Structures are given as structure tokens and as C-alpha cells.
Amino acid sequence: MVDTKHAVWQRHLDGIANELLRLSIACDVRLRDPGVIDRIIKEDATVCGRKNPDAFRKLRNLVMATYDSLGKSIERIGPEDTRIIRDAIVARIEKLRDGGGHVNRTSGKDE
Secondary structure, eight states, rough: OOOOOOOHHHHHHHHHHHHHHHHHHHHTOOTTSSHHHHHHHHOOOOGOOOOOOOHHHHHHHHHHHHHHHHHHHHHOHHHHHHHHHHHHHHHHHHHHHHHHHBTTTTTOOOO
């Protein structure tokens, strides 16, 4: 976690990121690839490398909720602090996804 004065928002957004990571693995989808998020929002499950309708439905719902949470974060703590938190989370998640690490389900910490 990045050292931030907005620990509540850090934990909230980090929790979302952890669940997005788990669901993206369950669906075998790389969220950062171009056009993937748009296809998920449009309910295009062919973006997935693995058929998992329940996980895809949860992933889509969480993607939609993520936009709402980011918008609220920007309103409440500002765009710069939100960007700092987001960038740290993205770097951590990419490292986990690419390095084969995993996130503990109960603590949300990298292992």
C-alpha cells in the first residue's frame, strides 16, 4: 500500500482491485488490454479465455461499481490523491498478475 492520508479510500479501492484481480483470473481476461473493459461493460463474454458465466457477471458488475467508486473518490479526496492511490494499486496488481503471486482472500495482502 502507498502511504496516503486517505487510508479509508486506499483500503476501499484496494479491496475492489483485489476482487477484480481474482475475477479476471477466474475468467482469464486481461483487464488492461485495449478494449477489454468496453467489451465487459457491453456484456461480451467472448473477451474471456475461460467460460465462467457467474464470474463474468460478477466481474461486469464490479467493473461498473468501480467507476462509481472512483468518481466518489475524486469528489471526496480529489483527482490527484485518487490518481496516486490508483497508480499504486495498478502497479501492485500488475506485479501480482504477471509474477504469479496471489492475494490472501481474508487479509487482501500479497503473498
